[in-house]
Amino acid sequence: MAQTKTSLTNLTWSEQTELVGLVLSVVPQTNATLFPQYTIGLHAWFLDQVRQLNPQLSQYLHDGQSEKPFTISDLEGEINTQGKQLQLKSKQTYRWYVNALSVELVEWLKKWLEKVPATIDLRSAPLEIIQVAIANPPTTYQHLLSSKTLKSLNLSFISPTSFRRKKHHFPLPLPRNVFHSYLRRWNDFSNLPYPQDEFLDWIDEYVLINRHQLQTTKVAAGKRGTVTGFVGAIEYSLAKAAFEQPEFVDLFSALGQLAPYCGTGHKTTFGLGRTKLSWTENTPSIESLAVETQLAQRIEELTTNLLKTQKRTGGTRALNVCQTRATILARQERGESLKNIALELDMSYETVKTYAKIARKALNS
Structure with a gap:
């Protein structure tokens, strides 16, 4: 052809x-x-x-x-x-x-x-x-900052979106979480940095949630583990007193316009957190999300069971290892070859093969 x-x-x-x-x-x-x-x-x-x-x-x-x-x-x-x-x-x-x-x-x-x-x-x-x-x-970042100020923002989260809070997933678009996510990217790439704590305290004080339409979902995301996130839409606006700090009002607007480029939350380089600057009720297919949720639930179940077999469960190392082994096993159960799993997880085939063997042995003991 x-x-x-x-x-x-x-x-x-x-x-x-x-x-x-x-x-x-x-x-x-x-x-x-x-x-x-x-x-x-x-x-x-x-x-x-x-x-x-x-x-x-x-x-x-x-x-x-x-x-x-x-x-x-x-x-x-x-x-x-x-x-x-x-x-x-x-x-x-x-x-x-x-x-x-x-x-x-x-x-x-x-x-x-x-x-x-x-x-x-x-x-x-x-x-x-x-x-x-x-x-x-x-x-450019400067253009976003100098463009017409948006006094309210409609944001739609097209793919599952989540934040990290106290080492756990946090599936709610609270203003501080959302704008912290955007500000991190802004300060890293714009060459126009703003004081993080001062701005986020202002967000806490003056950004209002007018309406929202959200639903939670659990998906397997990135190279290991699962994410509990949300999809849907939300509208933010500013309290009257917010306008006493016009530089932060301008930044609020600029970060809203940045959202479609940078996405929201974590694992945006793996497809999570895709965001539109508009209100839309077009959410991902329920059928496809259901399949992703089934995989996520299986990974979580296997991780829990594998952790029970660990002699040392303190810290993050045991959790990370168990999540990786659970991810490998869950994907293999669904018919994926260990060779392809190794390629996508950026691991050697022998390591993936060994992890799968260890996981099965631990679960059967």
Whole structure:
């Protein structure tokens, strides 16, 4: 079959651009099944694309301890379920979103667009890239700050969203959590830092919740473990006294406009926390979320049982090891090969094989 040439739509921006979001329209050539944690594969594919043009940048994105200057989404489109897996339809168009939050990554994107690859290789589901377009317009942090001030914000959380609080997941979009999430990215990448504690105290004092429509969900996310998160929409506004500090009002508005680029909460580089600056009631497919929830619940169940077999359960090491082993075992139970699991978890095949064996032995003892 002849390869369709990828359509590139209005993909130009100035050298000053610091933020941009792209949407890739992709098409599976045959019906294909995906495991619920398929965003790990999208994450790995993206980093490999960066590596091919800029190995140093890819290493930083993979290993850097600071905020990551990119986000990706899961696939948007009609995704059905087939047993414990997800199913993509042949010839159906799906959309995948990628956002860059730093000058260096925006520059990489511009070079990458000079020779867009024909497909995204998801192993079991190669996806032909038929179009790349702008999703979030090219801009700068200064432009967000100086643009028209928004005195209220409607935010929609399109994919499961969560925060970390006292070493646990916190599935509520309280103003302080939400704006702390945005401010961390802003202070890391904008070169226009603001005092964190002072601003967040102002958020606590003056940001109001006008309405919300939220539901909680549990999903397997990232390379191990599960996340309890939420999807839905919320509206924030400002109390009258907030306007006595206009610089924080401007930042409140700018961070709201940053949200579609940086996402909300944690694990945004694995598809969580995708956010729109609008009120929308379009939430993820209940069927596909149910499959992801089943996997998350199984990982959590296995983690709990494995922890009971540990002689030492203090600290985080035992929990991390048990979560990793539980993730491997749960995915293997759903028919995924240890080889593919090893590739996606960035672990050696022998280690994954050993972890699966140890986990089964511990559970059967």
